[in-house]
Amino acid sequence: MIPLDPATILLGIAMILLTASATVALLVHKHPPAVRVLIGTLAVSFLSLAGVVLVDLFGAGATPVVTDQTQLLSLVAASHRRLLAILPLILTGSSLVILNVYQERIAEKHASDYRNAVALSTAASLIATIVIAIESMI
Amino acid sequence: MLSWFKSRVHESLAAAALFAAGVALQAAWITNLVWFRTSRTDALGSLYLFVATVYAIIFVLTAAWCRGKDCSDFRDRAYHFFFISILIFAAMTLPIVYGFTV
Numbered sequence: 001m002i003p004l005d006p007a008t009i010l011l012g013i014a015m016i017l018l019t020a021s022a023t024v025a026l027l028v029h030k031h032p033p034a035v036r037v038l039i040g041t042l043a044v045s046f047l048s049l050a051g052v053v054l055v056d057l058f059g060a061g062a063t064p065v066v067t068d069q070t071q072l073l074s075l076v077a078a079s080h081r082r083l084l085a086i087l088p089l090i091l092t093g094s095s096l097v098i099l100n101v102y103q104e105r106i107a108e109k110h111a112s113d114y115r116n117a118v119a120l121s122t123a124a125s126l127i128a129t130i131v132i133a134i135e136s137m138i
Numbered sequence: 139m140l141s142w143f144k145s146r147v148h149e150s151l152a153a154a155a156l157f158a159a160g161v162a163l164q165a166a167w168i169t170n171l172v173w174f175r176t177s178r179t180d181a182l183g184s185l186y187l188f189v190a191t192v193y194a195i196i197f198v199l200t201a202a203w204c205r206g207k208d209c210s211d212f213r214d215r216a217y218h219f220f221f222i223s224i225l226i227f228a229a230m231t232l233p234i235v236y237g238f239t240v
Contacts, residue, residue, distance in 0.1 A: 053186065076233045082182045083231045086166050086189055087224070090159050093193075094220075097155035101148055110210070113217040114152055121159075124224055 007055040011133055014048035017041045018088070018126040025119040032104040038118075039099050045125070046092040052132075053085050077135040084132055088125035095121045149213070150204035156216040158197035160223035165192045167230040174236055 021041045027034050095118045099106065106115055166189045173185070204212060230236060 079182075080231065080233050083166075083170060083185075086186065087163070087227060090162050090189070090193065091224075094155040094159040098152045101152040101155075105147055113213050114156075117156055117217055117220060120221065120224070124228075 005055075007052050008136070010048045010051040010055065011129065011136070014045045014052065014088070015126070015129045015133060017045040017048070018092075018122060018129055021045060022119075022122045022126050025122045028118070029107055029115060032107040035099055035102075035104050035106060039096065042092050042096050042099070042122070046089070046096060049085065049088050049092065049129070053082075053089065056082060056085070074138055077138040081132045081135040084128050084135075087128045091121035091125045091128075149209045150201050150207070153204050153209045153213050153216050154197050154200035156213075156220045157200045158193050160216070160220040161196045162189050162193040163223040163227040165189060167227050167236075170231065171236050 018041075021038055024034050024038045024041065028038060098114050098118055102111055102114060105111065106118070166185065169185060169188055
């Protein structure tokens with residue numbers, strides 16, 4: 001059984017909200033008022049991910065249980081997931097700036113690059129969060 | 139007058155966010171690689187702080203540079219740089235890649 005600690009709960013919240021954000025990001029082009037929902041979900045995801053990083057850095061998380069066979073793999077996975085946590089933080093932060101600047105006008109034709117950037121950021125953040133979750137189980 | 143001001147889009151901020159994200163990701167993997175090669179320690183707290191500082195500085199400088207200019211050409215380049223930066227960061231932060239020795 002995986003022990004529940006603050007970082008696990010925050011990571012779970014971030015993963016659920018990023019899944020919702022990825023879906024909403026695809027709908028923004030057709031339904032511009034969905035931007036408000038997207039800003040809300042991304043903001044909470046950003047705060048959750050920042051919480052995960054803070055808990056991890058200050059060592060408030062659960063003590064990892066490692067055996068001799070998996071010790072090296074666990075260390076490598078821990079190092080990689082802490083490095084990978086930078087990605088969703090930067091991407092969700094940038095998406096929030098873009099969405100707050102453009103608001104509902106992100107559905108306009110000239111903003112297609114920004115719309116694609118937000119969709120790409122959300123998808124990449126979700127993938128990175130899933131990888132972090134898998135690596136934290138090793 | 140107020141409604142005209144409110145309806146303006148400050149594209150310089152959005153373009154600066156894209157460019158700063160790309161530069162911060164590049165800075166993150168390069169710094170991690172240099173620290174791993176030189177000291178073989180993972181000072182990740184310092185890395186987070188460094189990346190946040192790089193992001194803030196590049197964001198402010200780019201926003202100031204783009205302010206009042208036509209960003210349509212820069213927007214396209216910034217988006218492609220951002221996309222490539224994500225791919226490079228994902229590849230170069232794999233332990234098997236940055237820890238590779240001959």
